[in-house]
Amino acid sequence: MMALTHGFASLAVAVVVLPVIGDHVGGPLLLAAFLGGLAPDADLLASHRKTLHYPVGFSAVALLLFAAFSLTGWSALLLLTVAVGAAALHAVSDVLGGSAEREPWNPTMDTGVYNHVLGRWHRPRRYVRYSGAPEDFLVCLAFATVAVSSAVTPAAADVTLFWLVALAGLYTLCRKRLAAISTGLGNLVPTQVRTLLPTVRIEETETDGTTVDIRFGR
Structure with a gap:
């Protein structure tokens, strides 16, 4: 998923959930929730869905942090709990979702998400076939609607969320053609400049999933 x-x-x-458990709600907590939800995909530059994806570890740490917050009432602990959760x-x-590979709409691998405790990959269920699939955008739109329609998010944040939904829609439209679009744009760049741009190579293995290798200089 995106x-x-x-x-x-x-x-x-x-x-x-946050308004239900008390008065601990505000911009920083909502930002922590959003950024925490994005954070694991930073491993696109490493082993995707393995390096920063800890389904068991993150869950256990979030429970411990929430227990600590319940005992102390420290807002900083709640902020960490939300981000890790x-x-x-x-x-x-x-x-x-789908598998962690270059073309998940033509699946050849069963790398859903890596479980570091079990030391193996969980197979993808493919209810959402791949990142940027039409159903992925519909799920994104549904969750965005819940957030925007809530009285908790301020008007300025709602405008930002609207544009992020638009960005998700654009990504969905271009998803299967990203490689061709990238190549086409690259061909428009003068040869002298092109040698200064980074080269991107996608590597796939059964043990590490998809790894994006970015190198400067050719």
Whole structure:
């Protein structure tokens, strides 16, 4: 699923749950939920859905942090709980999507999300076939609607969320043609400048999933 889908999912859960558990709600917590939902996908530059995806570890740490917050009432602990809980939701829900490979719409691998405790990959359920699939955008839109329609998010944030949904829609439209678009844009760049741009190579293995290798200079 798209990183934005995960971000909106975490934000939707936050705007529903946080007001219920008390008065601890505000901009920093909502931002922590959204950014925590995005964070695991930073491993696109390493082993995707393995390096920063900890479905068990994040969940356990989030529970411990919430227990500590319940005992102390420290707002900083709640902030950490929300961020780590959002990352846990991301890692756990990735198993519902497609595989971590270059063209997940033509699946050849069963790398859903890596479980560091068991030392193996969970197979993808493919309810959402791949990041940027039409159903992925619909899920993203549904969670965004929950967040925007909530009285918890301020008007300025709603405008930002609207543009992020538009960005997700554009990504969905271009998803299967990203490689061709990138090549086409690259061909428009003068040869002298092109040698200064980074080269991107995608590597796939059964043990490490998809790794994006970025190198400068040719």
